[in-house]
Amino acid sequence: MNQTRSALRALLVVAWLGCAFAAEEDAYAPWMQGRPHDAIAGLQRAARSGGGWGAWFDCALAARAAGDNGRAQACLLEAHRLAPARAEPLAALRLGGATIAPTWCERAGPIAWAGSGWPGVAMLAIAGACLGWWCCSRRRRNAIATLGAILVTACAPGAIAVWLDAHAPLIAVVRDTHLVDSTGAATSPVEAGTVLTREGQRVWNGRVLVQAPDGARGFVSLADTRMED
Structure with a gap:
């Protein structure tokens, strides 16, 4: 009976994966x-x-191929927020006309690698294991604590750079619109795909x-910055 249930569960998992693919x-x-x-x-x-x-990057490429630069830039911003250390979304954003200053990850260069993505996760996991072992072990070895501290120090600049870039106040306009003043009067035209810098969170x-x-x-x-399905 247990074997039958296990087989059914395995079949359900395979079927679910097949549907997903x-x-x-x-x-x-x-x-x-x-x-x-x-x-x-x-x-x-x-x-x-x-x-x-x-x-998000693939969606942006499809939008750009379809001539929808506004949606393409918005998708690329989402890709950039999820992977600030990756060069592809930023390069595509700039290719689409966005004026974006050098990011923290770009300024950090190779240092950002240690604190981003799976390398950062692996290094922090090792650092945590070293420091945890040092704290809990009866025979504390300073070399283990030193290794953990070095790994944390190596990850910190990259992790901070990734966090700052992921939370950069950038928004993309998905359709042609205008900036308006405090009275609601239109001032400057803004083309679809323009990347703007948001000042504050108040609406x-x-x-x-x-x-x-x-x-x-x-x-x-x-409404001019939101993508619709």
């Missing part, structure tokens, strides 16, 4: 058939369901204060 292939199918615009909605849903930075009547790449300041509607 099939759904992912279906999302890419229109793009492979030369219809990138029809693939955007499926790729965006896959990215939102936890596809990682690569899923006024569905608008936020931003600064454009040319230095112009004003309010932009949050």
Whole structure:
């Protein structure tokens, strides 16, 4: 009986994985058939369901192939937030016309590698094991504690750089719009795909204060920065 239940569970897992892979292939199918615009909605849903930075990057490529630069830039910003140390999203953002100053990860260079992604997780895990062993062991060896401290110190700059870049106040406009002043009067036009710097988190009547790449300041509607499926 137990063997039968185990076999059924294994079959259910295999079936679920098969459905997941099939759904992912279906999302890419229109793009492979030369219809990138029809693939955007499926790729965006896959990215939102936890596809990682690569899923957002693929969605951005499909949007750009379809001529939707606004959505492409917004997807690339999501990819950048999930993987600040990766160069591809930033390069694609700048290729799409975004004016983005050198990020903390770019300034840190190779130092950022130690505190980002799986290398950072592995190094922090080893550091935690070393420090935990040193604290709990009856025979404390300073060399173990020193190794743990060195690993933590090596990870810290990269981890801080990744955190700062992931929380950078950047937003992309997904459709042509205008900046408006405090009275609601339109001031500067903003093209779809423009990456703006948000100033503060406060929202006024569905608008936020931003600064454009040319230095112009004003309010932009949050509705013009949201992607729809």
